[in-house]
Amino acid sequence: MPTIKTICVMGMGYIGLPTAAVIANCGLKVIGVDVDPEVLEALRSGDFQTKEPGLREQAMSALATGNLVPRESPEPADAFIIAVPTPAVAPAEEGGDKRADLEHVIAACEAVAPHLRPGDLVVLESTCPPGTTQRTVAPILERSGLQAGEDFKLAYTPERALPGRIVEEIIHNDRVIGGVDPASAEAGKQLYSLFVQGEILLTDATTAEMVKLMENTYRDAIIAVANEFSRLADRLGVDVWEAIALANRHPRVDILRPGPGVGGHCISIDPWFLVEASPDTTQLIRTIRRVNDGQPEEAKRLIERALGDLATRKVAGLGLAYKAGVDDLRESPALEVGRLLVRAGARLRTFDPYAAQAQVEGAVAAASLADSLEGAEAVVLLVDHPEFLDLDPQQVARMMPGRVAVDLRGAWDRERWKAAGFKLHVLGGGGRA
Ligand code: SAJ
Secondary structure, eight states, rough: OOOOOOOEEEOSSSSSHHHHHHHHHTTOOEEOOSSHHHHHHHHHOOOOOOOTTTTHHHHHHHTTTEEEEEEOOOOOOOOEEOOOOEEEEEEEEETTOOOOHHHHHHHHHHHHHOOOOTTEEEESOOOOOTIIIIIHHHHHHHGGGGBBBBBEEEEEEEOOOOOTSSHHHHHOOOEEEEEESSHHHHHHHHHHTTTTOOOOOEEHHHHHHHHHHHHEEEHHHHHHHHHHHHHHHHTTTHHHHHHHHTTTTTTTOOOOOOOOOSSSTTTHHHHHHHHHHGGGGGHHHHHHHHHHHHHHHHHHHHHHHHHOOOTTTTTEOOSSSSSSTTOTTTTTHHHHHHHHHHTTTTTEEEEEOOOOOOOTTTSSOOOOOOHHHHOSSEEOSSSSSSHHHTOOOHHHHOOOOOOOOOOOOOOSSHHHHHHTOOEEETTTTOOOO
C-alpha cells in the first residue's frame, strides 16, 4: 500500500476529533468532516469546551499547524476513518429489544464512495452489529465501481477509549483491527501504527466488531451482578458494600460497584447489538440490560423509603452525568432517577459541576452546590464526582434544613454523615442507615 499522507475522518465527535487531532499532530494532513455546522464553527474559531483531559490541547495544536482542516464534506484522501454515532433505536413496544440505527454510518459511506480511489483504505470505527462492515459498508463503498479488498482496503477497528481518558487510551490501548481480507487488516495496521503505542492485533472484520460488543457486554454483565447483589442485600438486611469488599479478598473475585444504573453511549447500548444479531441465543444479555435499566427505579424506591411520599418534597440531586468526572449526559441513569423523582411530585434541584447546563425536565438546574441545597429536605448523591466525595457533611448541614442523605454510589463516609446529624440511606446498605 502506498504511503498514507492525507486522511479524511468522518465525524468530529467523541472519538473522531481526538483521533483526527492525534493523527494531525503526527504531521499528516487530516480533513475533519462533520455534518453539524456548529461543530465545524467551534473548531474553526477554537471556541469549544471539553472536560476530556488533553483533548483541547491536541485539537488546538492540530488546528494551529493547519494539519487538521474542518470541512462539511469529504475530499479525496489516502485513507478514510468513519467515526460517526450508532445510536440505538427504542423498541416499538415497552420492554422490547433495542436495535442499532446505522443511518449515520450509511450516510458517511455514501459521502465517501464518490471520492474513493484505487489503493485507498477505509476504516470503520463506529460500534456496529457484527457483519456491518461486510454486509452494509462494503456494498455502499462498492458503488464507486471499486471492489473492497481488491481495489481498495476495508477494515474495522473498535474504539475502546474510556471517556475521561480518551486521548491517553487512543494512543496507549492495544488495538484490534479486522480486515475484509488480510491485506486490508495490514493496511489498517500501517495507518494506526502512526499513533498507537499499544500492540496492534489483526483479525477479520466481523471478529473485530464482535470483540468490541463482547467487551462492553461483559462489563455490563459484571455491573448487573453487582446491582442484583445490592437488591438482594437490601432484601436480606446485609450491607452489600461490606460483603463486596470481603468477597473481593478472594484472589479470583473482583465484583464491581452497584449504582443507580449503567449509562453512557456504549455499555448501555452495545449489548443490544448482540441481541439484534441473534435474538434467540441472547437471553442472558437481554436480562443483564433489564437489570441495569431497572436500577433508577430501585434508586427512586430507596429515596421514597428515606423520605416517605415524594410529592412536594424538596430534594437536592448531586450530579447528572452518566458517571464520575465527565460532562457526558448520554443515557445517564442520574437523569432517569431525576425524571422519576419529578414524576413522583418531588421538587428537585440538581447540580452538576461538570455539566452546568444539564437539566431534568420539571426540575431546577442550580448554579452551585449551595443553590441546590437551599431548602432541601434530602440530599441525594447521584454521581460520585470527586467534588461530591470530598463534601464536608457538617458544611452541608449548614446549607440545608433537612437531615436526610441518600447515597446511591456507596461513596460517603457513614460515620461522618451520622456525626453531622444526618440519617444516611445507602443503596445496597441493607437498611443499615
Ligand atoms: N458503573 C457502575 N459500576 C461500576 C462501574 C461502572 O455502575 O463498578 C456505571 C458507570 O457509572 C456508568 C456505566 O457503568 O454509568 C459505564 O461506565 P464505565 O466506566 O464502565 O464505561 P464507559 O461507558 O465510560 O466506557 C466503556 C469502556 N468499556 C469497557 O470498560 C469494557 C471503554 O473502554 C469503551 O471504550 C467505552 O465503553 C466505549 O466507547 O465503548
